[in-house]
Amino acid sequence: MKSFITRLLSLLPCLSGLPARAADAAPAKPNIIYILADDMGYADAGFNGGKDIKTPNLDLLARGGANLKSFYVQPVCSPTRSALMTGRYPSSTGIYSVVRPHAPWGLKLEEQTLPQVLRSAGYETAISGKWHLGEFEPTYRPTQRGFDHQYGLWFGAIDYYTHLREGVLDWHRNDQPCKDEGYSTHLIAKEACRIIREKNPDKPLFLYLPFNAV
Structure with a gap:
């Protein structure tokens, strides 16, 4: 089952890249880093009884934050991601199952997405990781759904090192093929650190980090 478990540990070395400001000049809008752990069970983490x-660092984060225990989640990728991106039940968005590679459908274009809302509120928006909500036409891809920056994979079940699925490369930067070499999880985290370091200092940042593996 997909679980919205925060994996901030992987980003701690680069969080210092977020600009610090004096207390009397604190930004009105916070930076947001949302991390989606793919295929992580509810009881895999210690703070949920695992x-x-x-998982000492995750347990520490849980003790210092909010641990939500009553929520609605899907057992497969695309419906869960559609709920996160829209704030609506998957049955309302029409995403009932996994969106297969090159399938002629995806998250409906009339659905307003979280990054679209945040961008209109003045946020710089970025995704580093797995999209999995359609790509058969450019209008369904991340940069057309509210993200200023995109890095990672469109589908799922790719080879973690070659980034191939059935012989086809599924690794992109701003929706263009990208041949970066390395383990996908490391590349996703490295890109997240780059985005944080190079963010627009005049805008708050929304960074969506849907990792390809736990």
């Missing part, structure tokens, strides 16, 4: 894997 005992098989030690």
Whole structure:
């Protein structure tokens, strides 16, 4: 089951790149980093009762934040992502199942997305990771759905090192093919750090980080 578990640990080394401001000049709008852990079970983390894997840093984050225990989530990729992007039940967005590669459909264009709303509110918006809400036409791709910056994969189930699925490259930067080499999780985190370091100092940042693996 997909679980909206925050994995901020992977970004701690680069969070210092966010500009600091004096207390009397604090920005009215906060920077937002939303991390989606793919295929992470509810009880995999220690703070939810997991005992098989030690997660001390995640447990620390949970103790210092909000641990939500009553929520609605889907067991597959695309419906969960559509709910996150729209704030609506997947049954309302028409995303009932996984959007397959090159399938002639995706998240409906009339659906307003979270990055679209935040961009209109003055945010710089970026996605580093897995989209999985349609790509068969350019209008369905991340840069047309509210993201100023895009990096990562459109589909799912790619090879983590070659970034191929059925012999086809699925790795993109701003919706153009990208042949960066390396383990996908490391590349996604590295790009997130770059975005944080190079963000527009005059705008708050919304960074969506849907990792391809836990």
